Amino acid sequence: MKVDLGPVTRIEGHLNVKTTIENDQIVDAQCMGEMFRGFEVILRGRDPLDAQQITQRICGVCPYAHAIASSYAQENAYGLQVPPNGRIMHNLIQGANHLYDYLLHFYQLSALDFVDVTSILKYTGKDADLRKIKEWVQAEFASGKAYPGAPFLPRLNGCYIVDDELNIGALKHYVEAMEIQKKANRAATVFGGKFPHATAIFPGGCTQDARIDLIATYQSFIRETREFIHSRYIPDIVAVAENFPEYWHIGASKGGFLSYGLLPLSAERNSGRLLAPGVLQGGMVKPVDYGLITQDVGHAKYSSPSGLKISESSLTPDPAKKGAYTWTKAPRYDGRVMEVGPAARILVDYHAGGNKTVKGLVDTYAAMFGITADNLNSVLGRHLCRAVNAVVIADFLLEESERIDPGGKTMADIVVPATAEGYGVTEASRGALLHYIRIADYKIAAYECVVPTTWNASPRDDKGQPGTMESALVGTKVADPEDQIEAVRIIHSFDPCIACSVH
Numbered sequence: 001m002k003v004d005l006g007p008v009t010r011i012e013g014h015l016n017v018k019t020t021i022e023n024d025q026i027v028d029a030q031c032m033g034e035m036f037r038g039f040e041v042i043l044r045g046r047d048p049l050d051a052q053q054i055t056q057r058i059c060g061v062c063p064y065a066h067a068i069a070s071s072y073a074q075e076n077a078y079g080l081q082v083p084p085n086g087r088i089m090h091n092l093i094q095g096a097n098h099l100y101d102y103l104l105h106f107y108q109l110s111a112l113d114f115v116d117v118t119s120i121l122k123y124t125g126k127d128a129d130l131r132k133i134k135e136w137v138q139a140e141f142a143s144g145k146a147y148p149g150a151p152f153l154p155r156l157n158g159c160y161i162v163d164d165e166l167n168i169g170a171l172k173h174y175v176e177a178m179e180i181q182k183k184a185n186r187a188a189t190v191f192g193g194k195f196p197h198a199t200a201i202f203p204g205g206c207t208q209d210a211r212i213d214l215i216a217t218y219q220s221f222i223r224e225t226r227e228f229i230h231s232r233y234i235p236d237i238v239a240v241a242e243n244f245p246e247y248w249h250i251g252a253s254k255g256g257f258l259s260y261g262l263l264p265l266s267a268e269r270n271s272g273r274l275l276a277p278g279v280l281q282g283g284m285v286k287p288v289d290y291g292l293i294t295q296d297v298g299h300a301k302y303s304s305p306s307g308l309k310i311s312e313s314s315l316t317p318d319p320a321k322k323g324a325y326t327w328t329k330a331p332r333y334d335g336r337v338m339e340v341g342p343a344a345r346i347l348v349d350y351h352a353g354g355n356k357t358v359k360g361l362v363d364t365y366a367a368m369f370g371i372t373a374d375n376l377n378s379v380l381g382r383h384l385c386r387a388v389n390a391v392v393i394a395d396f397l398l399e400e401s402e403r404i405d406p407g408g409k410t411m412a413d414i415v416v417p418a419t420a421e422g423y424g425v426t427e428a429s430r431g432a433l434l435h436y437i438r439i440a441d442y443k444i445a446a447y448e449c450v451v452p453t454t455w456n457a458s459p460r461d462d463k464g465q466p467g468t469m470e471s472a473l474v475g476t477k478v479a480d481p482e483d484q485i486e487a488v489r490i491i492h493s494f495d496p497c498i499a500c501s502v503h
């Protein structure tokens, strides 16, 4: 039996997932990014200094990551020496965006896969019979009355948390989380200029001044966000994990893990980062070699050549291509499938012996839940790893903001060369993000973005290996093949962004 799960909701963009079910088990899955965008074509022939502005428009959720990756690529191409204030401001903007994004993902995009919204009805005098509730909600809609649970119903069949108090608490936090996301975004705008598309991020730093009042404002927003992370987000993740322990063993991807490392600690962008970079395979972490990244398009709707390296960038859309089922390319590392994202960041750092707080938190939660670090490759693992990222980043941002030199230079002087090329890598919330720029005659001759959800939502490659999310779905038992809440929980744990994946 074949089932289309699309359009998948509570994600960004147009995603369909087609599953094949045999004996109540997913035996095949196809992830389909259902739109073409073509940013890499739009960029050709333009002024290189437009790139960090144009690429932010790839997405309204992770725009800062694109601006940062583009800035790093241009810094590399121009040979810029970035002043410490410039690096710090980049970090403060990008880190605040990660905090916003983790809270958005858990509360607005995932929590209601586990939390029972119908608990509210017991406090509104309605019978908690799902069929009756659906009828009642439809009648309320028809009469134009507002109702707090209405946007969340109907929903997929499945088991939800049964403790009413926990459910009501989580729903309150759902609403509070939106206020806190605003604070994290406002923190980012202190140095970035505005949200979602920052005006102040440039190669070599930031156009904002290094002022003490700005530092204080930034810190007050981050402190409030940090408080919410500790008092609400972490306990809510723990509650979900306690109620659904089977999800430590559901949704494991079947490749390696790739992380470029997050937030540079010195002027040398790639030498030390708050979270360590690397490729993790078989328990071993190796340095990343961009030369080993290729992109297959055998099953993607492009007629440009398959298996190209990043610097060979090419993009010719072919909507009617035979055998192609998505607009998302299939990036591979040395021919292998990679998971990118929060679990990859934590697992790579953990195995590389990077950040001590990461090690401490992973070991503490592993002991609490009776799991090992390997179980972070799972639905719950991805949720927990976002929270671990959030804890480490929030503390770092408060320390990092103290390192700004008030009144000091915040940007390098930029001279665009006639001919150059550069790579820029960072971690967007959803994972490893690479931008490549080649300049000829002072214009962009080629631009390539290799984006987190392109890795995770990739189709089969030319060897027939399924993409990361496809591999995580295969083998999953489903209680109701028509509804497949298990598959949706797996998909949501990756937090796919299709706007980014197809860019």
Ligand code: NFE
Pocket: 012, 058, 059, 060, 061, 062, 065, 066, 428, 429, 430, 431, 433, 451, 452, 453, 454, 496, 497, 498, 499, 500, 501
């Ligand atoms: Ni549109 Fe993005 C992030 C990037 S995902 S959200 O995080 O880059 O591919």
